[in-house]
Amino acid sequence: MLTNPKNNDNHSFNIDRFYKKYLKGPKIFKMREALEPSYIPEELPHRDNEIKKIAGITACALEGDVPPSFLCYGMTGTGKTATIRYVSQKIAQHCEKNPPWWIYINCNIVSTPYRILAHIYNTIEGKEKIPPTGLPKDIIFKKLLGLLDIRIKNTVCFLVLDEIDILIKKREGNEILYDLTRLNENLDSCRACIIGISNKLRFMEYLDSRVTSGLSGQEPIVFHPYNANELADILIQRSRIAFNENVLDQGIIKLCAGLAAKEHGDARKALQLLRKAGELAERKQHKMISESDITKAQKDLEKDHIVEYMLSMPLQAQLTLTAIHLLMKYGKGHIITSGDIYETHSELAEKVPGIKRLTQRRISDYINELSLAGIITASTKSMGHYGRTKLVNFDIEKDLVERALSQIEKIRISGILNHKPIVLLTDKVKIKNSVFRKLI
């Protein structure tokens, strides 16, 4: 049996005592899941206009007619996905016979034409009939047409393409969209309606004109960012479900809503903030969420956000960042120039299979991007006869960079965080990509 050693050392942590105290302690949450992104609330305050427009477009599906395809767009966290899911539930509640089908595709996850077709097919079948790779696309397309007519018969099938912009950026993405918007021309009994959702406001510019005509017969539904008062209403409604009574006072909700409103009126951020603050109060075994919990939660979320950003950068940008990190780590006090970063990046590129060395110019572009993202500061300095160089420093805490890079190292590029840049080795010199020992 596992035991917890009981010694008298004041510093040892007694897990049994901790859990007992936790169970007896104050309860902050009544239903924690209500703050999860996947939770669909029964009401969506301040989305009446959008719900009304979508209900108007889709109402004919109640009688088996096919609504026109349409697009929804607006900034992140403005309730686009939640509204579509909400409307889909309502339609199902009002359809006694033959409720429409809803197939939900997140193009960030299911991102290739093959996988989109396979996903639609497998969802209708209820099992994985189409393998993840291997069949020609036109064969799956034909199979899908047959399945839609046989299974869905004369009912409407809504195909929701969430984060559609990710698909549109690729040429093949425009092609699959074109095929999907023309599904009805090839179907006998079933009818499909495409709903595209995006938070990239300019994504229409990337749409192929053939696709635009299939998707934009209907005015797009635009989701405006929430203001602080609207966010407060959303938080009040959700906190009634998620928290026990007297855990939160109005001032805390207002503070939370105000902070999230500053960040483009994002309801997801506001809910995350409240949840994190609740967890902080719970960990401290407090009865109520305090202002300092919100401030601390805000700081923690900002850090998570930066780490997430670094994890999602392209590999070459991550290698450029790694080069800066190594120069900083091993060259205490060493002034980092763009030339050093270029050299170190080239050394790292040789260690990673399939990765090419970059030109000085590309490295300079990545330095600019990292600087724009607020991860580093880069100032240009004239070196007289030798031209200009960039001097680089970190703009965020070093341990955040280390946290992100060690995760990247684990997943993508192992063993590069111990590399010592050659420019820092006082006994070595690099001439035309070869390293020599210095003689003096």
Ligand SMILES: Nc1ncnc2c1ncn2[C@@H]1O[C@H](COP(=O)(O)OP(=O)(O)OP(=O)(O)O)[C@@H](O)[C@H]1O
């Ligand atoms: N009016 C609202 N009332 C209640 N909750 C809302 C409302 N709007 C958004 N939310 C909640 O905020 C979170 C984010 O909403 P949602 O996922 O719909 O945003 P989105 O517009 O799809 O964002 P993204 O573009 O990033 O995908 C969800 O948890 C959702 O339940």
Ligand SMILES: [Mg+2]
């Ligand atoms: Mg969404």
